[in-house]
Amino acid sequence: MSDKFQAIIIDNQNEKFTRDIKEINKNDLKDGNVLIKIDYSSLNYKDALILNNGGKIVRKFPFVPGIDFSGKVVESEDNKFKKDDKVILTGFRVGEAYFGGFSQYAKVDSNFLIKTPDSLDNKKAMMLGTAGFTALQCSFAIKAREDLLLGEKVSDVLVTGSTGGVGSIAIMILSKMGYNVHAVTGKRDKNDYLKNLGAKNIIDRKEFEGESKLLEKGIWDGVVDTVGGSALTKIFAQVKPNGIVAACGNAGGIKINTSVMPFIIRGVKLWGIDSSGASIKRREFLWNEADKLIDFDKIQSLTKELSFKDLLETFPKLLKGEYFGRAIVNPNK
Ligand SMILES: NC(=O)c1ccc[n+]([C@@H]2O[C@H](COP(=O)([O-])OP(=O)(O)OC[C@H]3O[C@@H](n4cnc5c(N)ncnc54)[C@H](OP(=O)(O)O)[C@@H]3O)[C@@H](O)[C@H]2O)c1
Known part of the structure; x- marks a missing residue:
């Protein structure tokens, strides 16, 4: 050189x-x-x-x-x-x-x-980049409800910040895992984009604003949250018993205001995601799963x-x- x-x-x-x-x-x-x-x-x-x-x-x-x-x-x-x-x-x-x-x-x-991994090349690797790697980490945290906790099958998963890098790739992975993905977005004109990634249902970000009860009807088996902030109060209250919230981001704020009720009444699990410090073993596992779970033609576009x-x-x-x-x-x- x-x-x-x-x-x-x-x-x-x-x-x-x-x-x-x-x-x-x-x-x-x-x-x-x-x-x-x-x-x-x-x-x-x-x-x-x-x-x-x-x-x-x-x-x-x-x-x-x-x-x-x-x-x-x-x-x-x-x-x-x-x-x-x-x-x-x-x-x-x-x-x-x-x-x-x-x-x-x-x-x-x-x-x-x-x-x-042999299944990827260096261009595909960066088409995923840190956002895609984080989305893989979050998605496998949700899947852990089935294998690690030997719990019920995951059915409905909420993704926030869904038009963002992490959110978009998480939708793709979770739908490929066979889950019904509910995408939260503040962008009304992106419904077709989110459906094309695999979202079954689109929810306006505004639905998570305002006061929340300590517990609401349990809807979500898992949540990939890239947004943080006040919306999480309502999200925790809507998680089903033993559901997992994979929290990775703060696009909407760093403070969370919640009660212990979802955690002690429903056993809700809050799983923090730090992609930067993930172990090499975890990295190798996740990067080797990428080609099975990601449609690179879609990401390329x-x-x-x-x-x-x-x-x-x-x-x-x-x-x-x-x-x-x-x-x-x-x-x-
Ligand atoms: N923990 C980790 O290891 C790790 C790794 C990578 C990224 N992150 C964090 O994860 C978050 C997302 O990263 P990204 O790369 O996907 O970012 P991004 O591409 O900028 O996407 C963030 C998305 O969040 C939503 N959003 C933006 N401002 C918001 C607000 N005020 N309230 C609610 N929603 C808002 C928007 O989606 P909609 O318009 O569709 O709602 C936006 O597209 C960031 O906070 C980033 O720092 C963490």
């Missing part, structure tokens, strides 16, 4: 935040023991926050953002990985504390990487491939809720 390559650099000198496409040097990659040529990265909500102003997430500057990527190994000091192995990285604070994936090359700790320049123009739309679908970043475009 040439020692020089391109990356997006964010900086914050004298309180002035900047983001530029710059040429950097292999020696600038100081962390880790595996050097990777990046094929794709993806644009996630957290990336947009970081590109905007660091998002109070990145503390050291100048910095290369990008919380996920797929690529091929160039050099490895760990014999778990050899040259040309295809690898996936999501989370582990890469793109937050360690230089990330909006770059032609990255160097990371070998303990953060998994090999791309919702995915735009961005250059670095396109990325810098696109991320503000994601923050304003104006971007729709998945965005993968090709550093060589």
Whole structure:
């Protein structure tokens, strides 16, 4: 490889935040023991926050953002990985504390990487990216009601923030698992899109606003919640006995206001999802399930491939809720 390559650099000198496409040097990659040529990265909500102003997430500057990527190994000091192995990285604070994936090359700790399953390729891996991986984690948390808890079959599952990255892919996976998916959205014009992903029923986000009783009629065997905030009060009150709520997001707020009643009267389970810290074993299992549960033709039709320049123009739309679908970043475009 040439020692020089391109990356997006964010900086914050004298309180002035900047983001530029710059040429950097292999020696600038100081962390880790595996050097990777990046094929794709993806644009996630957290990336947009970081590109905007660091998002109070990145503390050291100048910095290369990008919380996920797929690529091929160039050099490895760990014999778990050899040259040309295809690898996936999501989370582990890469793109937050360690230089990330909006770059032609990255160097990371070998303990953060998994090999791309033979059933996928590196483009498909980032069409899913952190959003798809999180959706897989949430969906298997719901399925655990059947296998892990040996409970009743899951039938009805609610998904919130359903037109978002995590929500959309969760709808696809859960319907493929055979469940009736009820999609909550604030976007009235997206009914056909959600039905096409596999949603049986669309519910207006407004239905979850306002006061809730301590317990309401139990409707949901499982809930994938990407939104958090006040809607969760009502959602907990509507979960059936032993139902599981997989909570992964805060698009609607960080506070939840609830009572113990759903938990002690109905045994409702709140299952927090942290995709960034998932174990390597869990990652390998979930990524190997992806091709069985995901219709990549459908995701491809919702995915735009961005250059670095396109990325810098696109991320503000994601923050304003104006971007729709998945965005993968090709550093060589
Ligand atoms: N825990 C983890 O490991 C993990 C991993 C990935 C993402 N996340 C989090 O999961 C959440 C979703 O991520 P994403 O990538 O899917 O984001 P996204 O693509 O921006 O989607 C979020 C969706 O939430 C809904 N929404 C937005 N603002 C809302 C509001 N004020 N009240 C209620 N609903 C609102 C919208 O869907 P509708 O218009 O259809 O309602 C929006 O499309 C984010 O909070 C993200 O930080 C967590």
